[in-house]
Amino acid sequence: xxxxxLFQPPPPPATPGETPQKDPKSRFPNTGAMSGVKSTLKDLSxxxxxxxxxxxxxxxxxxxxxxxxxxxxxxLAQSIRxxxxxxxxxxxxxxxxxxxxxxxxxxxxxRALRFLGLPAKALVRSLSDEEAVLxxxxxxxxxxxxxxxxxxxxxxxxxxxxxDQPVILDAxxxxxxxxxxxxxxxxxxxxxxxxxxxxxxxxGRRRWEELADRTRDHGLDLxxxxxxxxxxxxxxxxxxxxxxxxxxxxxxxxPASPTPSPALQVTLKDGTPLVEIKDSARALTxxxxxxxxxxxxxxxxxxxxxxxxxxxxxxxxEQASD
Numbered sequence: 001x002x003x004x005x006l007f008q009p010p011p012p013p014a015t016p017g018e019t020p021q022k023d024p025k026s027r028f029p030n031t032g033a034m035s036g037v038k039s040t041l042k043d044l045s046x047x048x049x050x051x052x053x054x055x056x057x058x059x060x061x062x063x064x065x066x067x068x069x070x071x072x073x074x075x076l077a078q079s080i081r082x083x084x085x086x087x088x089x090x091x092x093x094x095x096x097x098x099x100x101x102x103x104x105x106x107x108x109x110x111r112a113l114r115f116l117g118l119p120a121k122a123l124v125r126s127l128s129d130e131e132a133v134l135x136x137x138x139x140x141x142x143x144x145x146x147x148x149x150x151x152x153x154x155x156x157x158x159x160x161x162x163x164d165q166p167v168i169l170d171a172x173x174x175x176x177x178x179x180x181x182x183x184x185x186x187x188x189x190x191x192x193x194x195x196x197x198x199x200x201x202x203x204g205r206r207r208w209e210e211l212a213d214r215t216r217d218h219g220l221d222l223x224x225x226x227x228x229x230x231x232x233x234x235x236x237x238x239x240x241x242x243x244x245x246x247x248x249x250x251x252x253x254x255p256a257s258p259t260p261s262p263a264l265q266v267t268l269k270d271g272t273p274l275v276e277i278k279d280s281a282r283a284l285t286x287x288x289x290x291x292x293x294x295x296x297x298x299x300x301x302x303x304x305x306x307x308x309x310x311x312x313x314x315x316x317x318e319q320a321s322d
Contacts, residue, residue, distance in 0.1 A: 049088045051119045057091055057110060058102045077112040085109065088121045092132055104132045133158060133171045147201045149194055149208055152182035156191075159183075181205060188212035190223050197226075197244060198237025207245070214248055219281065225251060268293075 089106025103110060104127065106120075113120050125131075146154070151172055158168045169179060185208050186194075215222045225247050231240045264277040274296070276287040288297040300307070 049121050050124055052091065052101060052122050052124075053119050054110065054114050054117075056100050057120060057122070058094065058100065059107060059110065073108060073111050073115065076108060077115045080109075080112055080118070081116060085113065085118070085121045088123050090123045090125060091120075092125050092127045102132075129161075130163065130167050133163060133167060147199045147203070148182075148205045149185070149197075149203070150199050152186050152208070153191065153194060155179060155182050156186040181209060185209060185212040188216040193222050193226050193244070196231060197240045200237040200241045202238040203241045207241070211241075211245055211248065214252065218252060220248065220251060222248070 087106075087109065089109050090104040091101035092104055094100045094102050101122070101124065104125065106122075110120055151174070155168050155172055155174075158171065159165075163171075165176075165179070169175065172179075174182075185205075189208070189212050214220065222244075226244055229243055229247055231243060234240050234243060264279075265273060266275045266277065267273050273289050273292045275289070278285040278287070288300055290297045
């Protein structure tokens with residue numbers, strides 16, 4: 001079955017105070033040329049553009065852009081002032097506020113119209129949350145693509161909003177491996193840091209992944225690093241990313257923690273090495289010698305789960321008694 005085109009759904013509901021049209025079936029049969037006329041009228045109604053007061057349009061919902069450049073918004077506002085709004089936005093009615101709408105796409109145009117104090121020319125569509133997300137993704141594919149990090153944040157916001165993975169994949173036109181990479185980046189890099197850096201159109205997936213890997217692997221407080229940097233004087237988001245990346249590289253060159261403790265060697269009474277215990281910032285590692293005590297190493301492999309659970313429960317009992 002063909003997928004529904006979200007740009008041409010059924011006709012929108014009547015606005016408040018508008019008299020619903022009567023069903024034409026009683027006057028016009030659904031045959032011949034009249035059927036074609038009715039179909040044409042239905043298409044025209046579905047694609048009708050309305051003038052909607054900007055105060056009746058809400059801007060909440062998943063955002064596919066990090067921010068709007070004030071200069072770009074001002075330039076768009078000037079173009080609209082001189083030539084009018086050439087491209088409509090898309091909105092959908094809100095269920096809890098009659099006469100109010102929620103933006104589907106066209107946030108930058110709406111921001112420029114707010115600046116001018118003009119009503120918005122809009123297509124009104126009765127869409128579910130999932131259909132609105134898909135329509136937003138379809139519209140994005142017809143204009144300048146968002147940057148990698150904008151797409152990654154959009155995917156994270158959709159996931160946090162409870163959208164299923166297939167909807168996210170369709171909305172962004174990506175596959176599962178790419179979604180996994182995006183999730184890895186947004187889990188490691190705080191959203192506040194990404195907001196400070198900006199859209200960074202010149203920074204691709206690999207560099208964001210590298211920054212995420214360093215942040216995660218070394219336990220860096222990236223938000224603190226960014227707070228200490230002077231990024232206000234850098235107008236370009238690519239430059240801000242480069243400054244953060246350089247700061248992370250310098251941080252990793254400076255010893256941030258004391259020298260790890262030497263490995264602990266556990267030996268039997270006769271001097272036979274039993275186990276070596278290494279303590280690092282990320283793990284406690286036990287290494288059994290298969291050469292010195294092969295039978296015990298084999299037994300430990302087979303019984304490790306049981307013995308470790310026993311030790312853990314003993315530790316819990318001590319904690320409870322304390």
